[in-house]
Amino acid sequence: MTLNIPDAPLRRTFSVWVAAVTAVVLAAAVLAMSPTRAQAVASSVQLGTAADFGVLAGATVTNTGPTVVNGLNVGVSPGTAITGFFPTTPTGPGIVTPPGVLHSADAVAGQAKTDLNTAYNSAAGQTSPDAVYTDDPHDFGDQTLTPGLYKANVSAGITGTLTLDAQDNPDAVWVFQIGSSLTTASNSTVSFINGASPCNVYWQVGSSATLGTNSTFVGTILADTSITATTGATINGRLLADAGLRGDGAVTLDSNTIGLSGCGSATTGETTGATTGETTGTT
Secondary structure (H helix, E strand, C coil), rough: CCCCCCCCCHHHHHHHHHHHHHHHHHHHHHHHHHEEEEECCCCCCCHHHHHHHEEEEEEEEEEEEECEEEEEEEEEECCEEEEEEECCCCCEEECCCCCCEEEECCCHHHHHHHHHHHHHHHCCCCCCEEEEECCEECCCCCCCEEEEEEEEEECEEEEEEEEEECCCCCCEEEEEEEEEEEEECCCEEEECCCCCCCHHEEEECCCCCEEEECCCCEEEEEEEECEEEEECCCEEEEEECCCCCCCCCCCEEEEEECCCCCCCCCCCCHHHHHHHHHHHCCC
């Protein structure tokens, strides 16, 4: 006797199986191209006395043009050279507004460098990032990021606008871990929405950082080696270099504005001196 089994159900079963396998493959591909996600909360980076500095380096701080550091210190240690700022350079043209002062290889700058090293290691040691980026360089431009820990395994940049959304939490914290260099493009911008605070943004940079011409940057840069702010770059934050304590890290400035404003009720990583400096400098 010959069995007559309809093949239509078999075809339907095979089609469903193929569709399921295809969906799994596509989902895996999308996951592979997306940054690794985890639910984590970035921790505030305690800066210690380094919070009182708008600019800090190991070997030299060099300025060209009418740079203004509002209410925060400018320092160097163990090097001694601060050039282009009044009064170490009588003609300036850079100035530091009170209560900010210059510290050249003194005990204050030395302690700030020690605290910077501690802060850098603290930022670098944070784990369970919200996103891990493996492209080189990773461009943070045209992204909107909620509070968290973001890690670029190699280098990073900003082209266009990076928007930080605090989601109405004034104590929201962002920590960016950059494996090597950070470079921002000319006219690039870091902007805030929904109550974010510049005092709660930290960039831990594994080598050096360069801020593009006429760019607007927000947050504290903790650079292992050096920092360059090119012509017209505005920094609502701090430029802290030579975190590796090798003594050869420099900060190079050119017609920049550096200070802290809009910190609101931020309570993370700051000292009383830094808060006072912000208020006086802004006024």
